[in-house]
Amino acid sequence: MVHTVTKINSLQIPEFIKKYQNQEKFMAFCKECPNYNTLWSCPPLRIDATQFLQAFNYIYIIGVKVIYDTETIKLANTAEKIKEITTRSLREVKNKLSDKMLSLESEIPDSISLASGGCYLCERCKRRDNLPCKQxxxxxxxxxxxxxxxxxxxxxxxxxxxxxxxxxxxxYYTLIHALLTKKSLGTRLENIEIY
Known part of the structure; x- marks a missing residue:
């Protein structure tokens, strides 16, 4: 049904922020999303984003292309089938990618990952009930x-x-995760196996 291709690149945090961050513009898009103020992983964040990022020196962007074969594309011939195939395939790859990122965090001191889109670890995020994150x-x-x-x-x-x-x-679709680190990893992530 699907196969994946992983691409990785990195920048120093100040350059990355300067080049790619525009909170005003992109928070307006977030406010239109159904996840806004309903998931702990999504805006409005309860942390200071700038302060959080500035605790690190490097960002490693990990992009995973989830590529569909011709037969799967043909099978997705209704809105319901498109949604079902998309949800199932992306959730599967995202879960494996998230597990890999948590594994990298445990191997690399002073690192933390950022995920693709919202968090779906729980059936219903506790934020909807104004309760702390369960995980x-x-x-x-x-x-x-x-x-x-x-x-x-x-x-x-x-x-x-x-x-x-x-x-x-x-x-294809693309899932984009990131790993924030204090020290350069050099070529350590070059041959990383995600999926």
Whole structure:
């Protein structure tokens, strides 16, 4: 049904923020999202995004293209099938990617990851009930919740154009995670196996 391709690039945090962050512009998009103020991973954040990021020196962008085979694209011939295939495939890859990122955090001192989109660890996020996160050791903020331009990031740093579903399943989707570190990892992530 799917296969994946992983691309990784890095920048120093100050350069990354200067080049790709526009909180005012991208928070306006977040406010239109159904996850806004309903998931702990999504805006409005209860942390100072700038202060959080400035505790690190490097950001490693990990993009995973989830590529559909021709048969799967043909099978997605209704809105319901597109949604079902998209949700199932992206959730599976995202879960594996998130597990890998948590594993990297345990191996790399002073690191933390950022995830693709909202957190779905729980059936219903406790934020909806104004309660603390039930799994703070696993929940990670979404990269877009910091006001970053994901389209520019994937295009310029990973040479991937983002695709979206309109009336058919696209050739691929892209999940974008990040790893924040205090020290350079050099080539350590070059041959990382995600999926």
């Amino acid at each position: 703070p050791e696993k929940m990670r903020y979404s990269l877009d919740s910091f006001g970053f331009d994901l389209t520019a990031i994937t295009s310029e740093l990973l040479q991937i154009d983002l695709k979206w579903s309109k009336n058919s399943l696209p050739e």
